Amino acid sequence: MLPELGLISWDGNxxxxxxxxxxxxxxxxxxxxxxxxxxCVLGTSQPQMLPHGDCILKAAAYITRYxxxxxxxxxxxxxxxxxxxEQVRLSLSSKGNVHGQDPWQRVQREFExxxxxxxxxxxxxxxxxxxxxxx
Amino acid sequence: MSRLCxxxxxxxxxTAAALLQHHPFILCxxxxxxxxxxxxxxxxxxxxxxxxxxxxxxxxxxxxxxxLQGLLIYLSWHQTSFRHENAQVFQLLHxxxxxxxxxxxxx
Numbered sequence: 455m456l457p458e459l460g461l462i463s464w465d466g467n468x469x470x471x472x473x474x475x476x477x478x479x480x481x482x483x484x485x486x487x488x489x490x491x492x493x494c495v496l497g498t499s500q501p502q503m504l505p506h507g508d509c510i511l512k513a514a515a516y517i518t519r520y521x522x523x524x525x526x527x528x529x530x531x532x533x534x535x536x537x538x539x540e541q542v543r544l545s546l547s548s549k550g551n552v553h554g555q556d557p558w559q560r561v562q563r564e565f566e567x568x569x570x571x572x573x574x575x576x577x578x579x580x581x582x583x584x585x586x587x588x589x
Numbered sequence: 590m591s592r593l594c595x596x597x598x599x600x601x602x603x604t605a606a607a608l609l610q611h612h613p614f615i616l617c618x619x620x621x622x623x624x625x626x627x628x629x630x631x632x633x634x635x636x637x638x639x640x641x642x643x644x645x646x647x648x649x650x651x652x653x654x655x656x657l658q659g660l661l662i663y664l665s666w667h668q669t670s671f672r673h674e675n676a677q678v679f680q681l682l683h684x685x686x687x688x689x690x691x692x693x694x695x696x
Contacts, residue, residue, distance in 0.1 A: 478598065479654055485596025485661045486686060493664070493682055503686040525595025 472520050480513040481521075484529055491536040502544075506537040538567075594665045597658045614659030617641055622666040638663060642681075660685050 490504040504510075514529040521529070597615065599608070608616040617638045624631040642660075645651045660681060667678040 475654065478658070481596045481598065482654060482657045482661060485594070485665075486657070488596065489661065489664050489682060490686055493667070493679065503683060523595065523598050528595075 477517060477521050477526075480516045481526075481529075483513045484510065484517065484533060488532065488536055491540050502540060506533070506540060510537075594662065596661055596665075612655045612658070614638075614641060614645070614653075614655045615662060618659040618662040621663060639677075646684075657685065 487504050487506070487510045490502060510533055511530075514533040517526050517529045521527070599615070605616060608619075617634065620634040621631060621638050624634055638659075642656075646656060664678060664682055664685075
């Protein structure tokens with residue numbers, strides 16, 4: 455379905471002609487990843503159906519480079535943040551302790567690192583705080 | 590709304606009539622989530638959204654960016670239409686991602 459929606463090309467290469475629709479398609483892909491993390495992994499502990507990967511990163515980089523909306527320049531930060539949260543959540547659910555650390559200490563450390571990211575927009579900070587509280 | 594959900598951009602100059610003509614699914618999703626304080630209206634729009642989804646995607650098998658963007662908006666405010674009895678929000682999310690995942694696996 456991704457090629458039909460214009461999210462990737464038919465040969466699998468991420469070569470897009472820059473159009474409004476192509477940027478919209480990339481936004482949709484990143485948005486679906488964001489929702490997948492938020493609802494599946496954090497909200498219901500269901501398996502992550504759209505895991506983090508190169509496809510997501512390329513889409514975020516594409517939006518950051520060619521997008522002209524206020525939120526576009528934060529897409530890489532968003533993907534990075536959600537992938538870190540995804541990793542922490544998966545590691546916590548697998549063994550409890552992660553590399554001998556107290557899980558809550560690791561979550562707190564990750565939260566502090568992410569909060570210290572420069573230029574984090576308010577809506578991302580709100581999301582981050584929500585995810586932290588719901589852990 | 591774009592500030593809170595930067596994944597679907599709708600120009601400030603876009604009218605409801607234009608949305609209805611070119612992006613009916615997005616318009617329907619917006620109507621569902623913006624009528625949170627009018628429960629009867631929201632229920633009616635919600636039913637319309639699901640019927641439109643079933644008709645276009647399941648029965649007619651259409652695939653378009655409009656459909657994906659509409660679902661994104663709808664699911665981003667899923668708390669407004671979450672139903673505990675069947676958790677259909679998760680079904681909708683899995684349906685959208687499941688179709689994307691088929692191709693995503695070979696990317």
